[in-house]
Amino acid sequence: MNSEELFKEAQTLFPMGVNSPVRYYKPVPVIFKHGYGSKIYDVENHEYIDYSLAFGPMILGHANKTVAEKIKNQVDSGILFGSLTENEVKLGEIIRNAVGSIKMMRFTNSGTEATMHAIRLARGFTGRKLIVKMEGGYHGAHDYALIKSGSGNITFGVPSSAGVPEEVSKTVLVGQYNDIESIETLFKQYGNDIACVITEPVLGNIGVVSPKNDFLKSLREITEKYSSLLIFDEVITGFRFAFKGYQDIIGIKPDLTTMGKIIGGGAPIGLFGGREDIMEKISPSGDVYEAGTFSGNPLSTAAGIATLEILRNKDYNYINNYASMLGKALEEITSELHMDVQINVAYSMLQMFFNKTPVVDYRTAISSDANKFRRLFMELLKLGIYVPPSQFETQFISFAHTDSDLNKTVDAYTKALESIRD
Ligand code: PMP
Numbered sequence: 001m002n003s004e005e006l007f008k009e010a011q012t013l014f015p016m017g018v019n020s021p022v023r024y025y026k027p028v029p030v031i032f033k034h035g036y037g038s039k040i041y042d043v044e045n046h047e048y049i050d051y052s053l054a055f056g057p058m059i060l061g062h063a064n065k066t067v068a069e070k071i072k073n074q075v076d077s078g079i080l081f082g083s084l085t086e087n088e089v090k091l092g093e094i095i096r097n098a099v100g101s102i103k104m105m106r107f108t109n110s111g112t113e114a115t116m117h118a119i120r121l122a123r124g125f126t127g128r129k130l131i132v133k134m135e136g137g138y139h140g141a142h143d144y145a146l147i148k149s150g151s152g153n154i155t156f157g158v159p160s161s162a163g164v165p166e167e168v169s170k171t172v173l174v175g176q177y178n179d180i181e182s183i184e185t186l187f188k189q190y191g192n193d194i195a196c197v198i199t200e201p202v203l204g205n206i207g208v209v210s211p212k213n214d215f216l217k218s219l220r221e222i223t224e225k226y227s228s229l230l231i232f233d234e235v236i237t238g239f240r241f242a243f244k245g246y247q248d249i250i251g252i253k254p255d256l257t258t259m260g261k262i263i264g265g266g267a268p269i270g271l272f273g274g275r276e277d278i279m280e281k282i283s284p285s286g287d288v289y290e291a292g293t294f295s296g297n298p299l300s301t302a303a304g305i306a307t308l309e310i311l312r313n314k315d316y317n318y319i320n321n322y323a324s325m326l327g328k329a330l331e332e333i334t335s336e337l338h339m340d341v342q343i344n345v346a347y348s349m350l351q352m353f354f355n356k357t358p359v360v361d362y363r364t365a366i367s368s369d370a371n372k373f374r375r376l377f378m379e380l381l382k383l384g385i386y387v388p389p390s391q392f393e394t395q396f397i398s399f400a401h402t403d404s405d406l407n408k409t410v411d412a413y414t415k416a417l418e419s420i421r422d
Contacts, residue, residue, distance in 0.1 A: 002044060003028050003030070003042065004028055006031050007031065017029070022055075022388070022389065022390055023389075025377075025389045029389075030042050030048070030381065031043045034062075034063070035050065035058075036062055036063050037062060038400040038401045040386060046384070048384050048385060048386035049384060049401070049405050050386050050398075051396060051397070051409075052386055052388040053396040053398055054266060055396075056261045056262065056394075057260075057261040057262050057265070058266050058398060059240065059262050059307070059319075059396070060265070060398060060399050060400060061400025062400070064265075064306075064307075064400075067306040067307055067310070069306075070302050071267070071303050074299055074302040079298055079299050080294070080297055081298070082293065084296075085296070085298055085301070087296075087301035088296040088301050090301070091107075091263070091296075091304045092105060092107075095263060098239070098244045098248075099244055099248060099259075100247065100248050101247060101254055101255070101275070102245075102257055102274060103273070103276045104273055104274070105271050105273025105274075106272055106279070106282060107269060107295050107296035107301070108269070109268045109270060109292055109294045109295060110269075111139070111140050111235035111258060111261065112139075112141050112142055112145070112270070113140075113270050113292065114140075114235065114258040114271055115140050115142070115258050116140065116144065118231050118256050119144050120289075120290070121278065121279075121281060121282060121290070122198075123196075124286070124287065124288035125229065126227070128192075128193050128194060128228070129171050129193060130173055130190055130193045130194045131172055131173070131196050131197070131198060132173045132183065132186055132196070132197040132198070133145070133147065133157070133172060133173075133175070133198050134200075134203070134362070135148060135149040135174050135175070135177070135361070136205070136206040136361065136362025136365060136366075137177065137200050138200070138205030138206075139198060139200075139258075140235075146159060146160050147159060147160060147168070147169050147172040148160040149174040149176075155173070156169060156173055157169045157172045157173065173186045173190060175197075176362070176363075177209065178209070178212045178215050178360050178361050179361065180214075180215055180218040180219070183197070183218075183219065184222060187222055191225075192226065194228045195229065196223070196229040197219055197223050198231040199216075199219065199231070200232075200235075201237055201250070202237050202246060203361075204236040204349060205393070205394075206365040206392045207344060207365055207368075207392055208344045208345070208349045208350065209360060212360060217250075220254070229278070230254040230255050231254055231255065231256045231257070232245070232246070232247050232252075232256075232258075233258045234246060234258060234259050235261055235270070236349075238257075238261070239262040239263060239308065239311060240261075240262060240396075241316060241346075243308075243311055243314070254274065255274050255275050255278060256274035256278060257272070257273055257274055258270065258271065258272045259272075262307065262308075263307075263308065264300045264301075264307075265303035265304050265307030266307075268294070268300055269300040269301075269304060314399055316347070319348035319398065320347045320348050322348070322397045323347065323348045323349065323350045324345055326409065329410045330352055331343055333417055337417055340355065340356040342355050349394045349396055349397075350394070351391075351394050351395055352373075353365065353391065354368050354369035354372040354376075355368040365392065366392075368391050372420060373390070373391035374389070374391075376416055376420055379415070379416035380413070380416045383411075384412065385409055385416075
């Protein structure tokens with residue numbers, strides 16, 4: 001079947017033909033068949049340089065030979081036992097040695113599960129009901145994560161999805177990333193009832209936005225002052241900027257951390273972990289329930305071990321420099337074309353916003369011209385460059401991207417930006 005036929009069939013099977021909403025776009029989303037290194041290929045065999053990397057996990061590029069080999073070996077010796085395996089211990093040790101604050105952990109099957117359990121654990125440990133999240137912070141698709149800011153500044157959130165009960169949103173306070181005063185205001189009013197603050201340390205789900213000044217340090221201080229827990233959601237940032245967490249780069253210790261994506265090398269995984277005294281509250285040692293048939297499964301952990309063992313010996317400057325060179329080239333192109341854009345780069349993550357003002361939080365991010373970005377996406381696609389199909393996602397660099405990819409990408413951006421300039 002060609003793309004159109006496949007998509008037609010898919011639409012009879014899945015709402016709008018997809019199994020996760022951002023994958024849908026008009027007229028027909030690209031249907032990928034395989035990928036090698038930095039390239040992915042659609043069912044008509046068109047080649048694209050991939051800057052989505054499956055929304056982050058594929059940091060080594062696609063079909064890495066060593067990772068594939070390790071997965072195949074596992075397939076040949078059984079893929080699920082529903083009991084403790086050696087792989088889990090190995091992967092757990094690699095992660096604990098690399099991430100300062102993770103003393104104990106539990107594997108899950110997705111980032112969504114990881115944050116859901118971490119939030120329940122924070123509530124169970126503190127005996128408090130309220131949580132604080134940032135407007136525009138994404139922590140997966142469970143009820144407590146699908147809350148956005150309501151009107152006014154000091155406010156409980158409102159559900160950002162139908163089907164989330166108002167009672168749930170009444171337990172979620174929404175603060176502004178990079179605005180410590182918004183958090184202080186919440187703590188002044190509700191501090192003794194706040195179980196935790198959960199935040200991505202670098203926002204990666206509204207495009208990419210880095211922390212300003214001492215924002216994260218102040219979050220650490222204020223949570224300590226009120227005996228609330230600080231949860232860093234490092235599902236994207238874990239092992240993305242260096243062979244450790246972002247927390248280790250900036251020297252801030254959260255109480256709990258969530259991870260996913262890269263630690264599974266492209267196979268389904270999640271993790272929550274942190275202080276031993278908190279993690280011991282998890283069942284069966286404690287009374288906070290958490291479980292999963294596929295948690296810590298042999299395939300995902302094999303892929304994770306293989307990926308992290310390779311990453312351990314990589315020089316992250318390579319991908320970080322690639323992103324900064326691409327960012328600089330995009331600055332030059334857009335300034336020559338007199339286009340109003342903001343280019344945010346954080347290590348090996350990058351996003352271009354069609355916006356006159358600097359993008360520092362959710363509110364500035366959503367004031368960007370998402371339609372223009374969509375036009376850019378379409379033009380880039382025609383030129384063999386695949387970036388995530390939304391203004392509010394982030395482009396990622398892998399170790400498989402080459403100098404020649406960079407040159408081709410800059411050429412393609414030049415043409416694409418020229419053709420969408422109004
Ligand atoms: N947290 C963050 C920061 C994420 O970026 C994501 C997914 N993009 C999640 C949680 C949810 O992870 P998953 O899609 O594996 O459920």
